[in-house]
Amino acid sequence: MRFHGTAWLGKHLGKDDIAFLCIGNGSTASEHSYIVKPTSRPPKYPTMLSNLESACRNKTIFNLGVLLTELWLVQPFEDLLNHELQRHESANPDADDVDIWVLIDNIVDKVSNEAGTRYENAVRRCLYCDFDRRSVDFEDEGFYDVFCLKAVGQLEETHSFPFQFAE
Known part of the structure; x- marks a missing residue:
């Protein structure tokens, strides 16, 4: 979660904001987790x-x-x-x-x-x-x-x- 607390993600992620993809046998792979929360945009360039x-x-x-x-x-x-x-x-x-x-x-x-x-x-x-x-x-x-x-x-x-x- 390298971007947690940054301008891109902010500080508040809940359980509904992270998704784990299922592998063919129905189990989940934690190394294939994705954030499903829309990212906040960093400030405009100067x-x-x-x-x-x-x-x-x-x-x-x-x-x-x-x-x-x-x-x-x-x-x-x-x-x-x-x-x-x-x-x-x-x-x-x-x-x-x-x-x-x-x-x-x-x-x-x-x-x-x-x-x-x-x-x-x-x-x-x-x-x-x-x-x-x-x-x-x-x-x-x-x-x-x-x-x-x-x-x-x-x-x-x-x-x-x-x-x-x-x-």
Whole structure:
């Protein structure tokens, strides 16, 4: 129950909110439990992230990067950005403006420190939509293959080797 008490689930789960799937012989498998309660939505992104999202090459892929970051760090991306912005402002009190990509790089570095380079690589590629291709449209079969290799493949390797984070 990693998300209990977070912005996604809140603090109150009852017996009617968790379902166990039945296996073919009628018994239940506790490792296949699911939450059937609608999740509460985390707060909206700050304006700077909304502006960034609208300028992205592929919003779906960018949002996947945001989601992967939130899942690993168990915090809404907005909170992570605001924390990095406060750190940046206290370290650079005379700076007029901050590049949001500097803040995002700091967040991705946190992901790397906790999750390892495979997961971090997938997150970074999604946030930057960096797949070494001009087209970032899933209708393009070449892009789809590259996305599966460079993002999904990295996530699968992380899942396959949960205790081998360092490379």
